[in-house]
């Protein structure tokens with residue numbers, strides 16, 4: 307079908323499978339069904355069983371494939387189910403390289419689940435391409451990166467890593483959760499597979515848990531479709547509908563998220579009680595230029611450390627508007643303590659090595675009024691100072 311729009315703001319609303327031909331409904335109906343009546347023996351409507359395919363899920367899958375400019379999309383019951391499906395492409399003896407700031411759950415599933423199947427992993431600093439290339443032993447079959455990576459917002463050059471992967475005939479996989487296709491499209495930079503925890507910005511309202519995968523070739527699409535149907539970690543019709551609904555407003559939400567984040571990053575940077583600010587949109591940030599070349603802007607996640615004379619327990623308990631919670635990417639601002647929350651499954655020594663200190667605070671900047679957010683941070687930081 308010919309597309310009558312060019313830009314992503316329109317694709318967010320009209321992309322994938324739009325509306326419903328039977329009734330003219332502008333929204334794809336929620337096909338809350340497990341099975342489909344067959345027309346005759348050996349003759350079906352194209353739908354057989356909802357683990358294999360469901361029209362509401364299919365609309366979402368077509369939408370994310372279009373937004374990420376891939377060949378096919380797949381929807382799962384969580385980001386971790388999506389990651390598990392992608393890791394199921396590999397077999398015993400294979401090794402996956404992950405970047406040193408990867409999501410805690412990605413590390414955990416490799417370290418505690420896939421290790422039992424003799425799929426190996428190693429943690430590398432993917433910002434250092436020379437070192438990365440040296441680590442590519444013959445058993446390495448994929449490089450899995452996040453850029454910005456969780457929680458220090460380190461930037462990896464997606465195009466260069468994808469190029470390196472191609473040169474060695476292995477897969478490049480990008481977890482694009484923190485940027486979304488609105489800000490960054492890894493497949494256009496050369497990546498083979500894009501993963502999302504759609505629980506975060508794509509859903510956008512902290513009201514669902516979902517995962518998405520997009521692949522760049524028919525061959526990978528066929529493999530992923532097989533794995534999705536065989537292992538069964540699919541997203542249900544209602545959550546698929548909610549996710550399509552969330553994605554429609556992704557553009558306007560992200561614009562506001564980023565506006566607020568840029569203001570708060572500058573406020574924190576100039577605060578006398580703040581020691582370090584990590585935000586890829588700051589000119590002083592690691593990888594600022596690389597990020598500028600591959601993403602629209604710095605996104606809306608900020609990490610920071612308070613000075614030694616501040617008590618971070620007091621800081622967390624004094625926040626009134628910003629909630630202390632796991633997760634990110636919702637309309638409401640959330641704050642978390644990576645060392646004891648999102649990254650607690652990573653051993654202490656590894657956390658220290660990669661810079662996830664006990665004083666690190668991660669802020670998911672919401673779309674509230676930025677002055678209200680800044681006032682909340684200001685009163686909590688000032689009360690945390692031990693005089």
Ligand SMILES: *Cc1c(COP(=O)(O)O)cnc(C)c1O
Nearest residue numbers: 384385386409481483503505516
């Ligand atoms: C949250 C998150 C995941 C895991 O997704 P779930 O939906 O919680 O299973 C994976 N990667 C990143 C970067 C995340 O933030």
